[in-house]
Amino acid sequence: MRKAELGLQFVFFLCALISIVTTIGIVVILFKETIMFFKDVSLWDFLTDSEWTPLFTNKHFGIQPLVAGTFVTSAIALLFAIPMGLLIAVYLSEYASDRTRRILKPILEILAGIPTVVYGYFALLFVTPWLQKFIPDLAGFNALSPGLVLGVMILPLISSLSEDAIYSVPSSLKEAGYALGATKLRVCFNVVVLAAMPGIIAACILAMSRAIGETMLVAIAAGQMPNLTLNPLEGMETITAYIVQVSLGDTPTGTLEYRTIFAVGTVLFLATLFLNTISYQIRKRFIQY
Amino acid sequence: MTTSTLAKPLTFTGRNMFARRLSVFIFGFLVAVSLFIGFGTLLVLVWSVLSEGLTRIDWQFLTSYPSRKPEQAGILSALVGSIYLIGLTMIIAVPVGIGAAIYLEEYAAKNRLTNLLEINIANLAGTPSIIYGLLGLELFVRGMMLERSLIAGAMTMALLILPVIIIAARESIRRVPGIIREASYALGATKWQTIRDNVLPIAFPGILTGVILGISRAIGETAPLITLGALTYVAFLPDNLKSPFTALPIQIFNWVSRPQKGFHVNAAAGIVVLLVGTLLLNALALYLRDYLQKKSSSRML
Numbered sequence: 001m002r003k004a005e006l007g008l009q010f011v012f013f014l015c016a017l018i019s020i021v022t023t024i025g026i027v028v029i030l031f032k033e034t035i036m037f038f039k040d041v042s043l044w045d046f047l048t049d050s051e052w053t054p055l056f057t058n059k060h061f062g063i064q065p066l067v068a069g070t071f072v073t074s075a076i077a078l079l080f081a082i083p084m085g086l087l088i089a090v091y092l093s094e095y096a097s098d099r100t101r102r103i104l105k106p107i108l109e110i111l112a113g114i115p116t117v118v119y120g121y122f123a124l125l126f127v128t129p130w131l132q133k134f135i136p137d138l139a140g141f142n143a144l145s146p147g148l149v150l151g152v153m154i155l156p157l158i159s160s161l162s163e164d165a166i167y168s169v170p171s172s173l174k175e176a177g178y179a180l181g182a183t184k185l186r187v188c189f190n191v192v193v194l195a196a197m198p199g200i201i202a203a204c205i206l207a208m209s210r211a212i213g214e215t216m217l218v219a220i221a222a223g224q225m226p227n228l229t230l231n232p233l234e235g236m237e238t239i240t241a242y243i244v245q246v247s248l249g250d251t252p253t254g255t256l257e258y259r260t261i262f263a264v265g266t267v268l269f270l271a272t273l274f275l276n277t278i279s280y281q282i283r284k285r286f287i288q289y
Numbered sequence: 290m291t292t293s294t295l296a297k298p299l300t301f302t303g304r305n306m307f308a309r310r311l312s313v314f315i316f317g318f319l320v321a322v323s324l325f326i327g328f329g330t331l332l333v334l335v336w337s338v339l340s341e342g343l344t345r346i347d348w349q350f351l352t353s354y355p356s357r358k359p360e361q362a363g364i365l366s367a368l369v370g371s372i373y374l375i376g377l378t379m380i381i382a383v384p385v386g387i388g389a390a391i392y393l394e395e396y397a398a399k400n401r402l403t404n405l406l407e408i409n410i411a412n413l414a415g416t417p418s419i420i421y422g423l424l425g426l427e428l429f430v431r432g433m434m435l436e437r438s439l440i441a442g443a444m445t446m447a448l449l450i451l452p453v454i455i456i457a458a459r460e461s462i463r464r465v466p467g468i469i470r471e472a473s474y475a476l477g478a479t480k481w482q483t484i485r486d487n488v489l490p491i492a493f494p495g496i497l498t499g500v501i502l503g504i505s506r507a508i509g510e511t512a513p514l515i516t517l518g519a520l521t522y523v524a525f526l527p528d529n530l531k532s533p534f535t536a537l538p539i540q541i542f543n544w545v546s547r548p549q550k551g552f553h554v555n556a557a558a559g560i561v562v563l564l565v566g567t568l569l570l571n572a573l574a575l576y577l578r579d580y581l582q583k584k585s586s587s588r589m590l
Contacts (some may be wrong), residue, residue, distance in 0.1 A: 005481050009396050015388030016397070019410050020457070022448050026420060029427040054373065084323035091320040104324070106575045111331055115509025118338070118560050119537045121545050125553055126337045152330045157444040185313055206415065213417025215512035216538075220545055240419050247422070247516045253431060261516075267424045269416065276415040280408060 006264035010079070011012065018223065030269055033262030040256050045171045046263070052226040052237075065226035066264060069236030074211035075156060076147025082204055084151075085158030086163055086193070089200075092159070094165040094188050105160065112156040120220030123149040128221065141223025141235030150217055165199020166192055168202065192282045198286035201280045215240035239264045241266050298529040337562065342557025351556055354524040355540065358550025360469050364559055365542035366523045370439075371508060373527055374536055377443035378450065383500055385447070386454030390496075393455070394462040395484055414452035421449045430517055437518040440530040445513050450503040457499020475509025498577045505570035509563065511538035537563050 038046070041061045049062025088108070092101050128145040132138045135247070138145075169192050177187035193200070215238075223235030224245045243261045251257045353363025395404040425445030435441040441588050473483040487494075514536055522543075523535040537559060544556035 005479055007480055009392070010296045012388045012392035012396060015385045016392040016406055018385055018448075019389065019406060019413055019451065021535060022424070022451070023409050026416070026424050029424055030420075033427070046436055053410045073417060083319075084326060087316075087323045088327070095320075102579070108327055109575065110568065110571060111327060113536055113567055114334070115511070115563060115567060116511065117542050117545070118334070118564065121541070121556055121560060122334045122337065124545065126333070149330075149550055152327060155327050155432070183309055183313075185309075185316055194410055209415050213419070215417065215419045216411060216542065219512075220542065230351075230541075240417065242517055243423070244512065247426075262423060262427075265420060269420050272415060272420075273412060276412045277408075279415075280411050 003187060026269065030262055030266040034266045035258050037256070037263040040259075041263075047144040050228050052242075055249075059256075061260070062158070063264060065228040066237060066239045066242055067267075068228050069218070069222060069226070069238040069241070070212050070268075072143045072146045072230055072232055072236060073150060073222055073238060074208060076144060077150035078208055079209045080151030081149055081155045081158055081207065083154050085203075085207075086195070086200065088155070088159040088163055089162035089166055090188050090193065094184075094192065107211050108156045108159060111152060112154075114153075116214060116216040117220070119149050119153055119217045120146075121218060123221035135233065136254075138233050139223075139235050141221065141225070142233055143222050144232040146218045146221035147232060149221070150211055150214055151163045153214070153217070154210055157210060158203050158207045161203030162196070162200045163172065165196040166201065168199070169195045178202040180223045197284050202282040205275050205282070209272045209279070212238075212275075213240065213272050215244060219244040239268045293352060296432055304562060324487070335564070337555050338560045341554055342561045343557070345554050345558035346561060349382055350555075351562075355522055355535075355543075359544075359549060359555050362544075362552075362555055364537065364540055364562065366526060367535050367537045367558055367559070368562070369526050370523065370534040371537040373439055374442055374446065374534065375507055377439065377530075378446040379500070379504060381443060381452050382454055382503065383446035386451050386499075386503075387458050387496060389451070389455045390458035390462055391489075394459050395480070395488070408449050410452050417512075418449055418510055419474070419512040419516055421445055422513030424448070425513060425517050435531065437520065437533050438531040439527050439534045442514055442519060442534065442536075445517060446507050446510065449510065449513060450507050453503045453506060454496075456497045457502065460494070461495025463487060464495065465491045486539055494581050496578055498574045498581070500569050501574040501577070505567045505574070508570070509538055509567050511536075511542055 028102055046061055046063055048064075049060050050064050051060035051062050052065045053060045090103065096104065123146045124141075126131040127149055128138065128140065128142065129234075131145055173191055173195055174187050182190065218238045219241035222238060222241060224237050225235050226237045226242070227234055229236070242264055246257065246261045292453050349361075350363045351368065352365050353361060354366055356362040373381050393403065393406060397406070422445065425441060425448075429435050429441035429444050430437060433441075469491065473487045478486065519539050520533050520535050523533060527534045541556050541559040541563065544552040544559065547553075
């Protein structure tokens with residue numbers, strides 16, 4: 001009996017260990033292929049060359065165009081989603097009645113549950129043609145439309161995590177604000193939001209990590225042409241979209257072209273790992289309430 | 290001079306009141322705009338997909354294989370592929386996820402290994418899905434020589450949704466009051482008997498919510514399957530674990546990427562089927578969570 005119990009405990013331990021094995025697997029595989037990649041391409045070229053054309057005969061391996069595509073789409077999404085998410089969070093936690101909150105929150109969360117390929121369809125075939133009515137210069141593939149749709153997609157993530165942070169600010173702080181004669185709006189923004197700031201920042205960083213890792217939406221609507229520009233009206237290729245592009249083709253395994261997806265994948269993984277870790281540490285250390 | 294600075298905040302001039310009302314009005318207006326954009330997008334998205342694709346859904350669409358001609362194409366292989374894939378993914382991910390959650394909540398000591406496991410799971414939950422695709426490609430497709438098979442897809446997908454299930458199951462197990470465990474020990478039950486007969490039954494609805502959210506995530510995931518090399522044109526049904534396969538979101542992606550309007554209609558119709566699946570599951574999960582919150586606040590402690 002005792003032995004069986006210990007055996008079970010060991011089985012459960014193995015289950016938990018799978019998560020560590022997964023991480024080790026990701027790191028080993030990405031680094032192995034990336035090291036092979038850098039045997040043929042110098043790190044200097046990778047970082048400084050301004051062209052990314054591994055699939056052409058005249059090969060260039062500069063990651064800048066892909067980073068630019070990832071940066072522009074994510075920046076649009078965050079600039080759009082952070083103010084809206086924060087406003088919704090303040091409203092839901094400080095102003096909305098219990099009933100209103102119980103209705104609004106699940107509807108907002110539906111936005112996070114929609115598959116990203118659906119957002120891709122929506123951005124390419126609905127939002128882009130609609131935007132073209134106002135911006136005639138907008139290309140069929142562009143960074144603006146998927147950026148905005150991506151913003152709507154990460155809105156629930158920002159609003160619900162920020163709301164949790166705002167909700168946990170102790171009421172004694174608010175009461176102190178009221179006692180000084182501040183209005184409700186003043187208390188919300190000058191006391192509550194400031195006190196909840198670490199949680200809000202952690203939420204925004206997590207949203208940033210989600211945005212740069214988003215794949216299908218940008219692969220469908222931003223196009224698959226590497227383009228070193230900050231102009232959101234042009235088509236761009238993100239890191240993730242490039243991986244999709246290569247995966248759809250018949251690139252033989254073990255070639256340099258095949259290794260490029262692991263090299264850019266490593267850049268993506270390190271970026272999200274960095275952001276996730278900062279977000280986690282902020283939540284662990286600075287959140288006092 | 291001192292009197293004036295002291296007195297200022299306490300005077301209520303007309304201009305001051307106006308500024309206050311204006312700022313409240315602006316705040317309300319901006320909140321309304323934000324909510325409108327969020328909900329408006331949802332409505333417009335659903336409407337645009339329905340108006341484009343709803344009329345395309347018929348028996349022929351559900352029971353045909355992909356085709357060069359949009360009006361003859363259907364989602365049979367994609368639908369069946371998705372169902373097999375999700376079934377297999379769950380068979381792998383659910384026991385492992387619940388096992389990991391039981392270990393972390395009930396057995397693990399508070400030490401550095403446990404701390405590392407926690408950070409690691411939080412980080413895996415935030416790792417982009419396409420990275421899992423690269424892992425699956427090297428580990429399952431190439432390393433284990435499973436080729437572009439159903440089982441390789443299911444194992445990749447299982448690793449992807451494992452953090453979702455673990456996090457939900459842990460929270461649910463943590464909410465089970467300590468008194469229940471102590472009562473069970475007092476009656477002479479062993480640790481496993483306590484977990485099996487008392488903790489898991491109480492935690493079950495919460496675990497189920499996590500599992501449903503995991504399924505809903507897995508149904509819509511496209512990127513890792515494309516990286517694995519799931520096929521976009523499959524005119525047969527998978528008949529064993531090592532069969533090549535396609536899945537609903539991949540078929541939709543394939544149709545969206547084509548220039549012809551007829552395929553866009555097919556994509557919209559496929560999206561309607563996909564959305565019905567994911568939204569129903571999400572609604573079920575949200576309902577369960579709401580139901581649980583009400584139940585636990587009225588009964589527990």
